[in-house]
Amino acid sequence: MKFVTFAANRPGRPVLRAGVLGDGVVVDIDHAIAARGGEPLAGSSADGGSQLLTLIRAGDRAMEIARAATEHAVAAGDEHQGDDVIIHPAGEVQLVSPLPRPNSLRDYLVVEEHLRNCVTAGLIDSIADEWYHIPAHYKGNVDEIYGPDDTVPWPAYTDKLDYELEICAVIGTPGRRISAEDAGRHILGYTLYNDWSARDLQAREMSIGTGPGICKDFGSSIGPCIVTPDEFDRDTAHLEARIDGEVWSSGVLGAMHFSFEEIIEWTSQEETLRPGDLLGSGTVGRGCGAEMDRWITEGCVVELEAEGIGVLRNRVGRKGAGPTRVIDVEALR
Template sequence: MKLVTFTVGEEEQQRVGAVLDDGAICEFPSSASAHFTSMLALIDGAEGALDLARDHLSKRQTVHAASDVRLLAPLPEPRQMRDALCFEKHLRQARANRHLFGFEGVPRDPAKIEVPAVWYEQPIYYKANRFSVVGTETDITVPRGETRFDYELELGLVISRKGKDIRPENAREHMFGFCIFNDYTARTAQLREMTGQLGPAKGKDFDTGNALGPWLVTADEIADPHDLTMVARVNGEEWSRGNSGEMHHKFPAVLAHISSDETLHPGEFIGSGTVGSGCGLELGKFLNDGDVVELEIEGLGILRNRVVRQDGDKAA
């Protein structure tokens, strides 16, 4: 199923449902089950809640035209957000372009970038701001004073069940579904603050900084999450293309590492990190006011946002 969180018309009440083949939305009425009061409640309900949702989907009792609804982030407030760095090509190319920020005199050859040994030994990740999540067609507000604003093309995973010390061979049991993740980044702030040997912080933490969507596809519909074509377009022009199979640490290894001595809970979100060539930093170009960014991942739809600078704020 392609699960969504949405509102109808001018109402603010959040509803959950699924996308039909014609683009209409089949609502799962909260009056029918407590599992339908939110996406987190649906995830908490496990297979029983999903079976109930499939039953409602087959009956199509409450259907809304796509034009009558506003899609929110499918999981508006994850219980936790972590973002990993799983693509070696992204790591090398991003570090090779540090000259754009005055840290290196000239561009460097990505193949000659020294990658820390620990990166190969274990997945590296940070915890993101779970309160700054937005959905498709929502404007992304650039932090004040930021001159190099960037998109990041990522695959997102939502956890289905509680687990600790998860073994890689059992990881699939803990995967509820997948969605597109645009990890918007204030590069000038990020590069500056991370010279202090901690972070990222304000380079990532700002309202509207985490875009998820357009929907959450249940894991049973994704045969192999590590063989998905990933594309980014800016104003209709393709900027990035890659494949989730390029992950050095794949999701089973990521789950095993994160859950080591730590309990994961249903409704937590984990990002794959940026696919190689999947951001402006790697390409040497950044986003401008009014740019429309579209991220597309095979089987997961298109996540679309417009970049908006605050009044009086200009890019460099």
Template sequence: MKWVTYDAGAGPRAGVLDGETVHGLSAGVSVLSLLGEDALVEAGADALRAPAEVRPLAEVRLRAPIPRPPSIRDGLCFLDHLHGCYRAMGRSTELHAAWFQTPAFYFANPAAVVGPHDDVPIAPGSTMFDLELEVGIVIGRGGSDLHPDEAERHVAGYTLYNDWTARDHQQRDMAQGIGMGKSKDSAITLGPALVTADELEEHRRDGRLDLGLSAAVNGAELTSGTLAAMDWSVGELLAFVSRGTELVPGDVIGSGTVPGGCLLEHVDTTDMAAFQGWLRPGDVVELRGDGLGATRQTVRAATPFTPLRSGC
């Protein structure tokens, strides 16, 4: 099933996509609440059989399927993405041994989540705004210390994930050395739907989901790839992030960026600030994924901000 959160003018509601229509549940029921009650399958069957309302997809606003996840962790499971970023920054592409010991991840901002067709303002003060093509893994059944071979049983489904990034802010974050900060704080796209894991099984090859993924800016393809190319599997990623802590229903874990799926990897100058490809107001960014659908968003100008003592 393809679960959505939509707004037809009376506030957000949960529903199931059926072709070009949305079969809505009663007001007050959310996708997150259904995950918490382990009721997604039963509720979906009820929505298709006896919906509270039926709306044409073209007449509703799709929000993120889970507008405010309990937590978001973004992984980095495609090491060729890291190679590409290092090349663009003029660094050696040799990776530290730590990258091969465990998957890397950081905590992201649940309040930054936006819908699949929402406009996205540039992060305040940024002139090097970027996109990142990822897949979001949504937890359905909670747990801790998951085993890599069994962790995927805890996955409710998958969704497209755009990890919008201010690269100039990221340079300052990296210099400060305590992890990602304002560079990753402005927007995270989830959507258009939470596609349940069972619906994607037809794409499984050699034990992995072979989902074709692509990103485009203003109609020009930036990259294409597959989720199956992750250097760390979904099971390994979930096992690591759940080690010594509890994952809960609705938590979202990003796959990391598909190689080539950000503008940073395409920088063609030694002066990153001089690169002409950073996102500008009016640019249209699209992500696509086999079985997952597509997002399409317009970049808007940044909101004003009050400078601090350093002028930043």
């Protein structure tokens, strides 16, 4: 399944709904459940919550109900239930970030090819010995999340903005002290992740021995959907980054020094992982401009694509102009 959050038009303003992306359609989960006589599971976005996050937190049984109801709606061709639209043509709704405000965001650094390229490019002196022993990470800013077709801000404090091609694992089932052998059942699915980075400021922040900080906190993009593990092969799926239509990065996630399962085991030792937590892979090899000394420009369109997930497309804003979202998620809370 491919879970999405989409903007559905309502009198006066759009509302955000949880859906399932199918072949050319988006199925409204709660409306599909109601059409079969069930009680809504995702709830309303009017109270400031995310419908999809509410559904994920409801657990495995809720997800199975959602799967059965949406598959039934498509098979039966149930487009409406009274005034409620169950099935939308995909081209008539706007997808936003599947989790407009994730529960948390941790980004790891587990692809050795990326690090080796950074050494070659002179971005770092060497790979620290401890990297081979600890899946270290930084924590991102869940209040600055962008989705498909949003304009991502170019911060006024940087002259070198960069994209980063990554995959996120999305936690669906909470847990603490989770073994790697058991970790797979805690993963709801995967999504694309663009870890935007202000490279010149990043070098300054991290020279102090801490960070990254505001060199990354200004924005992260995720989407366009969260795809369940049965429909996505994270090890062999083709990944690509295009800048104004030109391929800059191409390949697969490849060998992770620590798997997502090992990342979960390490991180959950003395803290609970919760539904809606995002765990980033770190940049894939040659998955950012800095590795190649190629730099994006104001106004360019950055597209990340993953086989089985889709395309996460963003335009880069003018320096210092601030964000422009297709749908003002904040105004809907």
